[in-house]
Amino acid sequence: MTATILAVAILAGAAATCWAGESTADDRPSVLRKIAAAKRITIGYRAGYPPYSDLVDGKPAGYVIDLCQQVVDTLRQTLGIDRLEIDFVSIPMAARFVMMREGHMDMECAATTITAERQQQVGFSAPIFFTATRFVSLRRNGYKTFADLAGRTVASLAGTTETVKLNAANRQRNLHIAILLCREDREAFAAVTTERAAAYVMDDVLLAGVMAGWGRSDDLAMSEETLGPTEAYGIMLPLGDDAFARAVNAGLQASAASGRWNQIYDRWFLTPDPSTGRSPNLPLSPDLKASLARLRG
Secondary structure (H helix, E strand, O other), X not given: OOHHHHHHHHHHHOOOOOOOOXXXXXXXXXXXXXXXXXXXXXXXXXXXXXXXXXXXXXXXXXXXXXXHHHHHHHHHHHHOXXXXXXXXXXXXXXXXXXXXXXXXXXXXXXXXXXXXXXXXXXXXXXXXEEEOEEEEEEHHHOOOOHHHHOOOEEEEEOOOHHHHHHHHHHHHHOOOOEEEEEOOHHHHHXXXXXXXXXXXXXXXXXXXXXXXXXXXXXXXXXXXXXXXOOEEEEEEEOOOOHHHHHHHHHHXXXXXXXXXXXXXXXXXXXXXXXXXXXXXXXXXXXXXXXHHHHHHO
């Protein structure tokens, strides 16, 4: 586990009760005060990223959405208010950090990697998931390693850590890969299925989720090779609002301690989707098990 991830994990263990009157490091009122007064909280999400965040029957749904709703319930209790309404806002992938900095959302509940560079711009909760970078391709082409993609066009998403890793590997290994930058997951996925791209590089769980929802998933194969070490995802928060971060982590801690977090995980990663009969079928990883154990204390 990297030092950055470990530091965030330690923060979760120190989760404490917060009050609406606390302020941020630069003396702005905490988000807690704002949401207590309005009895509303704004949550950013992204459609098309199952099983993390998606739009199902016109409503935001997914693993991170469910976790955030658990956090909101704990916030309501912490603030001592009778209700706390959620305003969901669809957030474009490339604009998420700007929209957080400009105050267009209080939390982002999707799939965003915790990195040291990003922690200079925004805050994060304790880790909520751990993942690795792989690629998916048409099985019949037989691509198994990143070396197999040398000289080919490969799809990735603009503004993601996966694209940063792919660019670095491209330079270091002299792969001469042409990177097709896409705006959304489904656009990149379509590039592979229509053979405009040889592969799509992304978080392996997101790839598994899309494959599970595709009617011809047997035609696709995911690489065993990964780019770089495992990374942690977190709930993105405003920078420097320590009171709000502690309150969010307290909500995650409560969900872990009650067993509700495990139920949410099972629903999205181990239970077949009623509409497709398929599931990502991904048991809890050792990293996530260890993170949940720390949260439980």
